[in-house]
Each structure stands twice: as C-alpha cells, then as structure tokens.
Amino acid sequence: MAVAPAGDSAAYPAAYPAADPDPVASSGAVGTVEGSLATMVDRRKRIGTLFVFLLGGALMMTAGSICAAAEPSRPISLHPNNPHYFLFRGRPTVLITSGEHYGALLNLDFDYLGYLDELHAHGFNLTRTFTGVYCEAPGDFKIKNNPLSPAQGRLICPWARSSTPGYSGGGKKFDLNRWDDAYFARLKDLVTEAGRRGIIVELVLFCPFYEDAMWNLSPMKAENNVNGIGKANRTDVYTLKHKDLLAVHEAVTRKIVGELEDFDNVYYEVCNEPYFGGVSGQWQDRIIAAIVDAEASFVHKHLIAQNIANGSKKIEHSNAAVSIFNFHYACPPDAVQINYRLGKVIGDDETGFRGSGDLVYRTEGWDFIIAGGGLYDNLDYSFTPEREDGTAKPDAPGGGGPTLRRQLSILKNFIHGFDFVNMAPDNSILHNRLPEKTTARALVEKGRQYAVYVNGEGLKELVVDLPEGRYGAEWVNTQTGAVDKAETFAHGGGRRTLAVPGYREDVALRIVKVPSLEPGG
Incomplete structure (x- = not known):
C-alpha cells in the first residue's frame, strides 16, 4: 500500500470502494452430457446468436484442449497456512455476502441470473441456497414474497413428478425413485453462473420441519409421493427411525454430490438449524458419511459445513470431516472466540430477528469478521421472486437492501x-x-498489520500497543467507505494514542507498518 510521508495524506486512497468484484472467471465445471446440453439450451435462449457464435468457436477446439478443459479444478478449501480462512482459485478468501432467503434454486419463479448479478456488482462471493427437499408456505415466519415459498406448482426439486395428481403444493405427486433432469440442469446452471461471477454456493442439503405445515409440503411425506415413503411424524424425519426415509436422504445426497463433482465453487452444509425439529446427531453423521463416500473417488473433495447453534455454543465433539462450523444470529461473536482453537472456519451464515434497520446487521458483520470469523452471510429480504435485483422493501423478520x-x-x-x-x-x-455500550476488537499480525473495529459512539482516542517502527493509519467510514483520517507516524514501541475522527455509530481502523525513511531502513 502506498503511504504518504508524515503530515501528508495525499497518497492515501480517498475511499475504500463500495464494490470491487472479482473478475468473472470460468468455474471449471464439467457435468454429464445430458446436464451440459440442458445448460447450453438454456443459455441459447438467453443470449441468442452470440451463443451460436461462441459454440461454433468451441467446436473448433482441438482434442487436446478439450481434454485439458475437462481436468477438474480444486474446489474452495481451507487455507493451508491458516484454516480459519479459505483458499479459492489461488487467493486467500473471506466469504461475505448479503443474500436471498434460500429459494433461488427450488423456486421456478426466481431469476437467479439477476440476483447473482446484484451480488457480483457489490463484490460479494457467497450465496446460500436450499436443495428443494424443504419449502415453506406463504406467510410462514411472517415473510412476505418469500423465495422459499413457491407458488402453486412452481416447486422444483431433485425428484421427478409422477402422472398422479395430488401434491399439496400444487401439481402432480413426486416419484422418489426417479430424478428430475430439469432440476439438475438448473442446479448446475446456477452453480456455473455463480462461478463465472466468483461466487461460492453454500448448498444446504436438508432443513428441519419447524411446523406440521412445512412437513405437509415436503415431497418426502407419504401423501406427496407415489412411493408410500414418509409415513412419519415431522420430528422423526431426520433420525434413524425410518429406514425408507434414510435411504432417500442418502440417495439424494449422493446424487447431488455426484452431479457437482467438478465444480470448484460449492460446499455442502448438512442441515439448516438441526437443533430444531428432532434432527439427531447420528443422522447428521450418516449424511456426512454419505458425502465422504460419494466423493471417495473424486480427484478433489469439497468442504462440508455443519450448523451448530443460534448465537453461540462451545463445540465439544465434532466430526473430523467437517471444515466449517456455522452459527446463526452470532451477535456478539462469542462463537468465534470459544471455538477458535478448533482450527476451522467459523461462520455466521444467517442474520435476522433484530428489526429491519441496517445498523444491526452491518455491525454484526464487522464484529464477526474482525473477531476472526471467516464467513458472514446477511439474510437479505429485499430479494424476492418479483424483485431479484434486491429492490423490494423487506416485510419480514430481518432487513436488507x-x-x-x-x-x-x-x-x-x-x-x-x-x-x-x-x-x-x-x-x-x-x-x-470505552464509552458505555461501545466495544472494540482487533485482528492482528504484531508489528506488521492491525485491523481494529469500534462498535458504538463516543470514542475520542484509541490507545494501541505497537512495537517500534513506522506506521500508516487510516480511519475508515463503515457507511461510505471514505477514509476520514490518515496519518503516518514513527513509534518507539509501547502504547500509542491515536485521535479518533468524528464518526457516527461505528468506525474501522487500519494500521500497517511502512518502510522507514532512514537510510538503510
């Protein structure tokens, strides 16, 4: 970073840009012939003659080039030098987003292209989506225009429809012995388009049924399929009590994992909020084992995430195959501190139930990341099936926009x-x-770089312990990205008092060691 001489702030950037998207890149995805053709047909509809031109060029590739393209990319992984963070396409990565309510895949009325474009415009690199084995009814959780609530007959899921009418969500019942090719084409196209924009897909395989009304909409309930599978109470679905259901769970897990083998921008969360609805730990271990077994012959393996708790909880025992531990509503970010010893990514991948204002979700994100978290996903209710660009006014138990x-x-x-x-x-x-109701935290490499975040008003000066050296400091406005104050200073070691510029609500500080101006320094 270029740093101005002492007393001269001209060399500092005027602002931290509000968007710096990663370059659009190929996902390196290679699917089945059927899935690839379905994706190409869909693309042709979207981009017309340009597709024909590009396809013609593609057909002129040499056989050697085609073989080279088929080599699978290494998926997003834990960073080998610090597994609290990710490595993606050769770059150290923290996942940050403000994403829709998980229906981009399963809701046929949701245009995920416009949605992904909006994420990319802000430089976000994550989206979280459900597979379609769970959906919600209009009005559930008091969410208006909920992406997880498809209109009648508009749910798409891994299983094909039968010829028998009677699905409670509209249309024909499902056949749990047959896969829906259109679903897997849509799944792979979504992941492909996300990958082109540098966006990771957290694919959530299952979700508990919070109420009977949600179980009543599941294709796995006996009344909704032609197989007679799923004669169970909703709190017994994700246990080992019903072997027919367990076989369905393991089969759909293996199928999804197999279809996404060659994608580098996906990882799997076993189950959303498994601490509700009777989900058992033994069942989760079976699903994890199914993922591991399905990938046994893969050149590269995908990460597995597990949702641990709302708020915070100390993880005493964990499955060795799990690399990401997700929490919801992790404010304050105690979950990071008490589980940091595990040497895995700690994520906060759902927010909400704190009103619709921006302040609480902005500060939750800053607190969590500067506390050492590696993933933050704000649940953004401004994305709806009518407004995939995120311009709807949230009418839900959360915010966004x-x-x-x-x-x-x-x-x-x-x-x-x-x-x-x-x-x-x-x-x-x-x-x-600190002033009352104000907190401060720091992410540090001693003597080299410091990220400090102050949540709350009224701080006039900040006292920081720094080794001897020459440093540059920038106070960053978290609402505009502007650098409100910049300075360089020589420090003899020990405590340094920095004057805080005027700010509102919260402020961030960047301190980096800079080269000495002394000869040979």
Missing part, C-alpha cells in the same frame, strides 16, 4: 485489503476505557 449491501461491500474490501492469513484476533493490544 441496496444501502446495506453497499456497506457490507466495504467490509469485504476492508478485510481483503489485509494479508489476513497471517492475522489472528488479539484484543490485548487495545488499552482504552
């Missing part, structure tokens, strides 16, 4: 402006008495 997305993109760019793989949470460098 263009302003919040711009603010969270500042967080994404801020953290990626550091060599964060070499950093760790360390609040011991801060020596302030």
Whole structure:
C-alpha cells in the first residue's frame, strides 16, 4: 500500500470502494452430457446468436484442449497456512455476502441470473441456497414474497413428478425413485453462473420441519409421493427411525454430490438449524458419511459445513470431516472466540430477528469478521421472486437492501485489503476505557498489520500497543467507505494514542507498518 510521508495524506486512497468484484472467471465445471446440453439450451435462449457464435468457436477446439478443459479444478478449501480462512482459485478468501432467503434454486419463479448479478456488482462471493427437499408456505415466519415459498406448482426439486395428481403444493405427486433432469440442469446452471461471477454456493442439503405445515409440503411425506415413503411424524424425519426415509436422504445426497463433482465453487452444509425439529446427531453423521463416500473417488473433495447453534455454543465433539462450523444470529461473536482453537472456519451464515434497520446487521458483520470469523452471510429480504435485483422493501423478520449491501461491500474490501492469513484476533493490544455500550476488537499480525473495529459512539482516542517502527493509519467510514483520517507516524514501541475522527455509530481502523525513511531502513 502506498503511504504518504508524515503530515501528508495525499497518497492515501480517498475511499475504500463500495464494490470491487472479482473478475468473472470460468468455474471449471464439467457435468454429464445430458446436464451440459440442458445448460447450453438454456443459455441459447438467453443470449441468442452470440451463443451460436461462441459454440461454433468451441467446436473448433482441438482434442487436446478439450481434454485439458475437462481436468477438474480444486474446489474452495481451507487455507493451508491458516484454516480459519479459505483458499479459492489461488487467493486467500473471506466469504461475505448479503443474500436471498434460500429459494433461488427450488423456486421456478426466481431469476437467479439477476440476483447473482446484484451480488457480483457489490463484490460479494457467497450465496446460500436450499436443495428443494424443504419449502415453506406463504406467510410462514411472517415473510412476505418469500423465495422459499413457491407458488402453486412452481416447486422444483431433485425428484421427478409422477402422472398422479395430488401434491399439496400444487401439481402432480413426486416419484422418489426417479430424478428430475430439469432440476439438475438448473442446479448446475446456477452453480456455473455463480462461478463465472466468483461466487461460492453454500448448498444446504436438508432443513428441519419447524411446523406440521412445512412437513405437509415436503415431497418426502407419504401423501406427496407415489412411493408410500414418509409415513412419519415431522420430528422423526431426520433420525434413524425410518429406514425408507434414510435411504432417500442418502440417495439424494449422493446424487447431488455426484452431479457437482467438478465444480470448484460449492460446499455442502448438512442441515439448516438441526437443533430444531428432532434432527439427531447420528443422522447428521450418516449424511456426512454419505458425502465422504460419494466423493471417495473424486480427484478433489469439497468442504462440508455443519450448523451448530443460534448465537453461540462451545463445540465439544465434532466430526473430523467437517471444515466449517456455522452459527446463526452470532451477535456478539462469542462463537468465534470459544471455538477458535478448533482450527476451522467459523461462520455466521444467517442474520435476522433484530428489526429491519441496517445498523444491526452491518455491525454484526464487522464484529464477526474482525473477531476472526471467516464467513458472514446477511439474510437479505429485499430479494424476492418479483424483485431479484434486491429492490423490494423487506416485510419480514430481518432487513436488507441496496444501502446495506453497499456497506457490507466495504467490509469485504476492508478485510481483503489485509494479508489476513497471517492475522489472528488479539484484543490485548487495545488499552482504552470505552464509552458505555461501545466495544472494540482487533485482528492482528504484531508489528506488521492491525485491523481494529469500534462498535458504538463516543470514542475520542484509541490507545494501541505497537512495537517500534513506522506506521500508516487510516480511519475508515463503515457507511461510505471514505477514509476520514490518515496519518503516518514513527513509534518507539509501547502504547500509542491515536485521535479518533468524528464518526457516527461505528468506525474501522487500519494500521500497517511502512518502510522507514532512514537510510538503510
């Protein structure tokens, strides 16, 4: 980073940009012939004659080039030097997004292309979506225009429809012995388009049935399929009690994992909020084993995530195959501190139930990432099947919208402006008495780089413990991305008092060591 001489702020950037999307890149995905053809047909409808031109060029590729393209890419993985973070396409990565309510795949009325374009415009690199084995009815959880609530007959899921009418959500019943080719074409196209935009897909395989009304909509309930499978109470579905259901769960897991073998931008979360609805730990282990077994012959393996708790919980025992531990509503970010010892990614992948204002979800994200978290997914209710560009006014138990997305993109760019793989949470460098209801935390590589976040108003000065050296400091406005104050200073070691510029609600500080101006320094 270019740093101005002491007393001169001209060399500092005027602002942290509100969007810095990664370049569009190929996902390296190679599917089955049938899936690839279905995807190509869909693309042709979307881009017309340009598709024909590109296809003609593709057919002129040499056989050697085609073989080279078929080599699968290494999927997103834990960073080998610091597994609290990711490595994706050769780059250290923190996943940050503000995404829709999980219906982009299963809801045929949801245009995921427009949605992915909006995420990409803000530089976001994650979306979370459900597979279609679970959906909701209109009005569930008091969510208006819910992407997880398809209109009558508009649910698409892994299983094909039968010729028998009677699905409770509209249309024909499902046949749990047959796969729906159109579903898997849509799944692979969504993951492909996300990959072209540098976006990771967290694919959530299952979700508990919070109420009977949700179980009544599931294709796995006996009344909704022609196989007579699923004669169970909703709280017994994700246990080992019903062997016919367990066989369906394992089969659909293997099928999905097999279809997505060659995609580098996907990982699997076993089950959303398994601490509700009777989901058993033994059942989760069976699904994890099914993923591992399905990938046994793969050149590269995909990460597996497990949703641990709402808020925070100390993980005492974990499955060795799990690499990501997700929490919901993780504010304050205690889940990071008490589980940091595990050496895995800690994520906060659902927000909400704190009103619709931007402040609470912006500060939740900043607190979580600067605490050492590797993943933050704000649940953004401004994305609906009518407004996939995220311009709807949220009418739900949460927030979202263009302003919040711009603010969270500042967080994404801020953290990626550091060599964060070499950093760790360390609040011991801060020596302030803070104003009431104000918190401060730091992510640190001592003597080299410091990310500090202050949540709350009224702080006039910040006391930071720094080794001897010359440093540059930038105070970043978390709402605009502007650098409100910049300075360089020589420091003899020990505590350094920095004057805080005027700010509203919260502020971030970047400190980096810079070359000495002394000869030979």
